[in-house]
Amino acid sequence: MQDSFPHALELSRKEYNAFALIYRPGAQTACKDLARAIAFVFTHAEELEVDTSGYSLWGGSAGARMAAWLGSYGTASFGEQAYPQPGAVIMQYTGLGEVYGNEPPTYACVGDRDYIADERVMRWRIETIRSQGTPAEIEVFPGLAHGFGLGTGTSAEGWLDHAVAFWEENI
Secondary structure (H helix, E strand, C coil), rough: CCCHHHHHHHHHCCCCCCCCCCCCCHHHHHHHHHHHHHHHHHCCHCCCCCCCCEEEEECCHHHHHHHHHHHCCHHHCCCCCCCCCCCCCEECCCCCCCCCCCCCCCEEEECCCCCCHHHHHHHHHHHHHCCCCCCCEEEEEEECCCCCCCCCCCCCHEEEEEEEEHHHCCC
């Protein structure tokens, strides 16, 4: 609740269409739910009055892993028709250390006091993606632990604007 809904609201204030997903537990099941949501948006784009070109996937913690996996593996890997890869993946505080070589442009952020998502793992992932020629960026915020959400009133304030700028540069 501290990630999805406030982020979607903030993005909608910036005149982007934004959807929040409540997904079922379990990595595979959650990824299937996200793949289904992507399929729904693509198949109902006209009805929803959304432009799907250059879309981005955002997530915090477990949701960030889902966004990264869908960005790399694609919707077809999770039981849906193949849809275009996102224009960017925006990840907050997750310890995902896997790199597959086909990541979309990726922005990540984390606090340096996160006891769940080690900033070194996130730095390594971003540096590895970047070394493969894909745009990737990370911000590490001093004094912040896991779950800082929008970061209002903290060292992370404004990270969402940085993430939007990164996304726009990579559409």
